[in-house]
Amino acid sequence: MKVNGKPYRSIWDEDGLVKVIDQRWLPHDFRIATLIDLDGFATAIRDMWVRGAPLIGATAAYGMAHAMTTSPTDTTLTAAYDRLIDTRPTAINLKWALDRCRATLSDTPEPQRAATALTLARAIADEDVEINRRIGEYGFEIIEKIAAQKQPGDPVRLLTHCNAGWIATVDWGTATSPMYQAADKGIDLHVWVDETRPRNQGALTSWELGSHGISHSYITDNAGGHLMQHGLVDMVITGTDRTTATGDVCNKIGTYLKALAAHDNGVPFYVALPSPTIDWTVSDGIRDIPIEDRDPREVSHVLGTGPNGIDSVRVTPPDSPVANPAFDVTPARLVTGLITERGVVAPHDLKSLFPEHA
Ligand code: MRU
16 A cells, blocks of 8 residues: 555565555554564564564565575474564464475575575465455455445445554555555545553554545544444444454454454444465464453553654553453354355355365
């Protein structure tokens, strides 16, 4: 997507260097970072310079490619895998990408490993773009049906949580791809964007939607239920960090509460789900998906911009302990449909779209 009129992906390689949009500073400042060693890749994922399940996977693949340029041995392969795998435990795309890289590279003779690893990282990035483009097409069909029942001047009102946008993927985004495609085809939209404390990824979503000219309002995390009760939400659409084979959806903390409110108000709750985000080994998301317990400072402090530039301020009493579970699980029964690159499916039927995993 475009930033100040120039097309970008969230990660790319250029002249032998891997570059990313450093998301820590958005929406206040647009900065690009160069990842120069394996520590840099691990730090960028762990400390959320890059974030969002698909982008975490693509960054890990580029990290493996970098490791192979330093030393294409089995020892380096294992060390790079081990270094990267623990950086963000919840998003399954990390493991998916690392497993794919390790399997391919183990079967590749050492002299060819660096080139093969780079080709694979690029392929993973390109595939992500295509997957999200297709998710957008299927999601667009849902939005189009809602739009067909609207009066002129009454926009389709969507609600989204966190940032499942183009900067959380390589391009397009998952939950935002249908929005971009609907807006590009002239559908009148308004998007309610959950703030998504503690890290306020809603500000990233607002930045994205604003850059694309899509009407939106940044709302507190507590506002969604009220808006649904008053008929002001036609559809909720979120991303996911890991979805089980049975359709339980793990996503950013607070997603579950939105699903409950949607269920209570008869609002359809859709999840945009690229297939690399499916964990086919897990059937009970609440029991089996590890939930990141993140830095308490993300809750006790808020980053913003003021007269002295970008700054972080404390919002809690200095001695109050803080808890920071970063994700929650929405049970499949609360999910209307999963929008995948192969089509839209009821959560319990996910395997029907992916018979190779049945
Ligand atoms: O902690 P984050 O910012 O990496 O969490 C991101 C989310 O929860 C997204 O909704 C999810 O990864 C889907 S991204 C397309």
